[in-house]
Ligand code: SF4
């Protein structure tokens with residue numbers, strides 16, 4: 001199978017396309033509108049269970065997702081062929097390599113640029129606020145959430161068969177979409193993606209009420225990079241940052 | 256505020272160190288602020304960040320999370336895992352406007368009854384100065400309002 005893109009409902013949209021025969025190949029498109037990270041489809045139920053190879057179109061963020069999914073034992077990298085591409089100034093360029101290991105140097109260079117790439121004026125503005133102002137800012141944002149969970153469905157890293165918000169014994173997160181429940185949901189989502197988010201933006205684009213979800217994730221990416229030198233998706237053997245530790249991890253805040 | 260504000264503080268502690276420390280404070284007859292409710296867990300590694308959110312949801316003004324000093328964990332490394340998680344979760348709370356003054360972390364061993372009592376007192380005083388967590392309580396109140404159509 002090949003997972004790629006085909007034209008969507010409007011001129012600037014693309015939708016995922018799954019082809020199984022060579023004849024279908026000319027249905028595929030690849031242009032600067034192909035920004036969705038498709039890697040999440042690989043872990044949809046049964047897709048990889050026949051153990052046949054799957055080729056998938058991926059940008060560097062998607063390639064990092066493959067590493068994370070493999071490191072978290074969700075897929076076997078031997079089964080995945082990568083059709084890598086990147087988009088710069090609306091130009092699509094092909095990336096060399098087909099196995100995920102072959103992109104290691106590319107990912108290394110992305111990590112080096114990450115401290116600058118993760119910078120964001122709004123993020124800095126929020127950091128400069130008082131806690132009260134920050135709370136008010138997010139209260140306003142989260143009050144619009146309708147708990148549709150589109151952000152979760154769109155995220156390649158949100159593959160749990162049973163999400164914590166679906167558990168009701170005990171019910172950790174309020175299910176109704178009042179601001180308190182929305183606050184809790186968005187905090188939990190951000191926490192579970194800390195050190196795992198690749199910043200692909202699937203969540204942002206899926207959110208019907210335009211909550212800047214990626215901003216919180218970017219903040220958490222900065223945090224794990226600064227505190228533990230962890231950059232998500234470096235390799236398929238990278239230890240998940242919150243399932244590992246160093247005895248000399250910093251602890252300035254513990255009394 | 257005319258009356259002295261009595262904050263509600265929840266302490267999530269591991270049974271092997273901090274709970275034993277709290278016990279020692281008790282058997283040594285050390286007096287400490289009665290504002291703290293202790294929840295005992297097997298290990299700091301078992302203290303999920305969900306507990307913090309739940310405590311806030313139930314109206315806590317302050318939270319303490321405490322366990323064995325690094326190297327002393329009964330399960331050898333539960334507290335190392337916990338420390339990483341706290342580090343990240345703390346930054347997240349800070350970023351979303353839940354002040355870090357309200358959520359504290361400590362290492363208290365079974366021998367540190369005095370440290371336990373002192374910390375309970377100082378945390379209670381600190382939170383008393385901050386006052387109730389009004390912003391969060393307003394959200395809780397909103398959930399109690401009858402539905403409108
Ligand atoms: S949280 Fe959003 S940006 Fe991060 S990996 Fe998931 S969908 Fe992509």
Ligand code: SF4
Pocket residue numbers: 144145146147148149150151152206207208209210211213
């Ligand atoms: S996509 Fe947006 S509205 Fe839907 S649950 Fe996520 S944050 Fe809330």
